[in-house]
Amino acid sequence: MIISDLHMGRPGKGVSDPAMLRRLWRGADELILNGDSAEVHDRHYRANAARMMLRLQDLCENDGVDLTVLSGN
DSSP: EEEOOOBBBBBTOSSSSSGGGHHHTOSSSEEEEEEEEEEOOOOTTTTHHHHHHHHHHHHHHHHEEEEEEEOOO
């Protein structure tokens, strides 16, 4: 499964809870985030975005899904 532009951590713009993505990777063995995954570059959103990325990693690990994160633009 390949997805992009989640923009996690930015209120009102991106994914608000990584758990909502679980149904997308059900049955997949790998999830590739193809850029713009979390708003870690912006100091206003960095802490929340980092927490969300860690949560996403935990969810993937619990579901047996390998996670690959690629840099965005």
